[in-house]
Amino acid sequence: MPKHRTPRVFHGIVSAAPEMLDLFELVRRVARTDASVLVRGETGTGKELVARAVHELSRRSDGPYRAVNCATLSPELLASELFGHVKGAFTGAVKDRRGLFRLADKGTLFLDEIAEIPLDIQARLLRILQEQRFVPLGGTDSVSVDVRLVAATHRSLRREVEGGRFREDLMYRVRVVPLFLPPLRARTGDVEVLTEHFVDQFNESGFRRVERIAPDVWDALLGHRWPGNVRELRNALEYAFAVGEGATLSLDELPPELRGEGPPEEPQKELSLRDMERQQILAALRRSGGRKGGAAELLGMSRSTLWRKMRELGL
Numbered sequence: 001m002p003k004h005r006t007p008r009v010f011h012g013i014v015s016a017a018p019e020m021l022d023l024f025e026l027v028r029r030v031a032r033t034d035a036s037v038l039v040r041g042e043t044g045t046g047k048e049l050v051a052r053a054v055h056e057l058s059r060r061s062d063g064p065y066r067a068v069n070c071a072t073l074s075p076e077l078l079a080s081e082l083f084g085h086v087k088g089a090f091t092g093a094v095k096d097r098r099g100l101f102r103l104a105d106k107g108t109l110f111l112d113e114i115a116e117i118p119l120d121i122q123a124r125l126l127r128i129l130q131e132q133r134f135v136p137l138g139g140t141d142s143v144s145v146d147v148r149l150v151a152a153t154h155r156s157l158r159r160e161v162e163g164g165r166f167r168e169d170l171m172y173r174v175r176v177v178p179l180f181l182p183p184l185r186a187r188t189g190d191v192e193v194l195t196e197h198f199v200d201q202f203n204e205s206g207f208r209r210v211e212r213i214a215p216d217v218w219d220a221l222l223g224h225r226w227p228g229n230v231r232e233l234r235n236a237l238e239y240a241f242a243v244g245e246g247a248t249l250s251l252d253e254l255p256p257e258l259r260g261e262g263p264p265e266e267p268q269k270e271l272s273l274r275d276m277e278r279q280q281i282l283a284a285l286r287r288s289g290g291r292k293g294g295a296a297e298l299l300g301m302s303r304s305t306l307w308r309k310m311r312e313l314g315l
């Protein structure tokens with residue numbers, strides 16, 4: 001293999017790019033404080049890894065780390081997941097639920113996809129962050145909590161505020177320190193070091209040992225735009241390990257989109273069904289201004305069903 005820069009490994013984040021090394025330093029510094037951190041970056045750029053690094057480097061590292069993806073839960077579930085409830089607070093509340101704010105006490109709470117939180121929950125969230133205490137749903141006594149917030153989003157919160165979908169006061173609360181993760185295509189030298197990192201990792205699995213990467217594979221990897229960023233690169237290499245064999249990783253083992261081809265033809269019937277579903281979902285998303293909650297409502301499905309369908313359809 002060609003010799004590339006020597007990567008740094010920072011809490012599981014592998015990189016040799018100067019842009020990223022600066023970010024590691026910034027993470028190290030803000031982690032020491034209790035400031036709310038907002039991690040921004042395209043899908044697959046490592047936002048979850050950064051959130052965890054903030055926790056691990058903080059004085060809260062002995063305390064709990066809790067995470068929730070705000071886009072995958074219905075508003076009702078999200079509210080009781082975050083704030084908890086007492087038994088009998090509503091139909092189906094058969095026992096007390098502590099809620100993530102209490103479970104993350106003295107630790108860190110990671111709110112993934114924070115832009116997807118409905119406005120009424122945003123109001124409650126703001127109150128907790130200001131007062132560090134709250135009353136669980138159906139309860140009478142307020143509980144105080146000491147929680148450090150880390151949030152992530154692939155959207156611009158500023159734009160969400162302008163569109164009336166996100167509270168401005170909450171935006172200022174959650175992004176005291178914004179951290180921006182550059183897309184893979186903007187990280188100098190990282191396609192090379194990450195390729196080698198993942199090849200080493202898959203070699204460990206013992207199913208195949210790749211000793212060499214063909215030059216036209218490097219051309220394809222370096223010429224790709226990587227819309228799915230590091231996750232896409234990892235998946236492409238996992239694909240190559242799965243479909244190919246032998247010590248040389250060759251071009252025909254890469255996924256079609258990396259070989260400059262479209263995805264393989266699907267059977268006609270399946271294609272039209274999938275296509276119809278895809279079009280319906282895209283239309284609903286357009287009508288709801290891109291908000292998954294609104295689109296799910298229009299389609300008459302739960303957010304988690306919509307989330308799963310979008311995944312399946314590669315949306």
Ligand SMILES: Nc1ncnc2c1ncn2[C@@H]1O[C@H](COP(=O)(O)OP(=O)(O)OP(=O)(O)O)[C@@H](O)[C@H]1O
Binds near residue numbers: 014041047154
């Ligand atoms: N620099 C990196 N080095 C090693 N692995 C990485 C790096 N960045 C991301 N990964 C891996 O890529 C995958 C995606 O990372 P992660 O889940 O943190 O992305 P994300 O920004 O949260 O994406 P999404 O917005 O889709 O949730 C994970 O398996 C993660 O371990």
Ligand SMILES: [Mg+2]
Binds near residue numbers: 112
């Ligand atoms: Mg994520």
